Amino acid sequence: MRPHRAHSPGLTGVLPLRESRHLLEVLRAKVGDRFTVFDVDREALAEVVELGPPVRYRILEERRPEREVGVEVALYPALLKGDKLAEVVRAATELGATRIQPLVTRHSVPKEMGEGKLKRLQAIAVEAAKQSGRLRVPEVLPPIPLNALPKVEQGMVAHVGARSLVREVLDLGKSLALAVGPEGGFAEEEVELLQEKGFTPVFLGQRILRAETAAIALLALCTAGEGR
Known part of the structure; x- marks a missing residue:
């Protein structure tokens, strides 16, 4: 699967259905594929553990890059x-x-x-x-x-x-x-x-x-x- 970022509120281990369908139907994701999840102030390298939908994933490495403006x-x-x-x-x-x-x-x-x-x-x-x-x-x-x-x-x-x-x-x-x-x-x-x-x-x-x-x-x- 090519590099991909998915919005996953709360980084709960479960992708929203819209994101899940994109991984499954467009990117043809398989168990073991890796991608990036993000929400609010953090992102993480994740691995697909269950195809669903919804796609379930586990976090491999969490990151907190500085990409926001800094004020509202x-x-x-x-x-x-x-x-x-x-x-x-x-x-x-x-x-x-x-x-x-x-x-x-x-x-x-x-x-x-x-x-x-x-x-x-x-x-x-x-x-x-x-x-x-x-x-x-x-x-x-x-x-x-x-x-x-x-x-x-x-x-x-x-x-x-x-x-x-x-x-x-x-x-x-x-x-x-x-x-x-x-x-x-x-x-x-x-x-x-x-x-x-x-x-x-x-x-x-x-x-x-x-x-x-x-x-x-x-x-x-x-x-x-x-x-x-």
């Missing part, structure tokens, strides 16, 4: 049309987000998200965590209205009219919340509301970015751009 990073992207949120969730997982929660805003075209789409986004987060070597799978939560956002310790909102750059306001030691508007951007009163909740408007350059690009760019500046 919440991303609040506005609801987007079509499949654009899938792109945001995949990249945000790779870049270290710990929570992703869409927002319903004035200019959002979709105003709700079905259960099926939410589950698909959650599955994308799992796959992106596996691919990128992360130990923690970010929460992907149902949308909330903008006014339901809590006050934050450190927040940034991408805004065309802003003057501050990310590097000028970012404190690497504090938890971080990032808000990005829909295709039409946040309304001015929405930006004011976000400021009341602890978000600083930041500038992402002279070019007009698509909403999904802006979300990824802002997160990348805060994590990958700082070597985290």
Whole structure:
């Protein structure tokens, strides 16, 4: 069996059914095959002991690699049309987000998200965590209205009219919340509301970015751009 990472909550010795089916039906796993399991802050080399499903395994060697950003990073992207949120969730997982929660805003075209789409986004987060070597799978939560956002310790909102750059306001030691508007951007009163909740408007350059690009760019500046 080729090298493989599987998300196994709690490292209990039993794989979830989705992961089990992938090992059995795609990778054709056999008893004795070795693979990597991970969850939250640890991973381990494991060996298949029973095919099931569910696949059962035993841990051979546990490891605690440092691959997480080090602080909580919440991303609040506005609801987007079509499949654009899938792109945001995949990249945000790779870049270290710990929570992703869409927002319903004035200019959002979709105003709700079905259960099926939410589950698909959650599955994308799992796959992106596996691919990128992360130990923690970010929460992907149902949308909330903008006014339901809590006050934050450190927040940034991408805004065309802003003057501050990310590097000028970012404190690497504090938890971080990032808000990005829909295709039409946040309304001015929405930006004011976000400021009341602890978000600083930041500038992402002279070019007009698509909403999904802006979300990824802002997160990348805060994590990958700082070597985290």
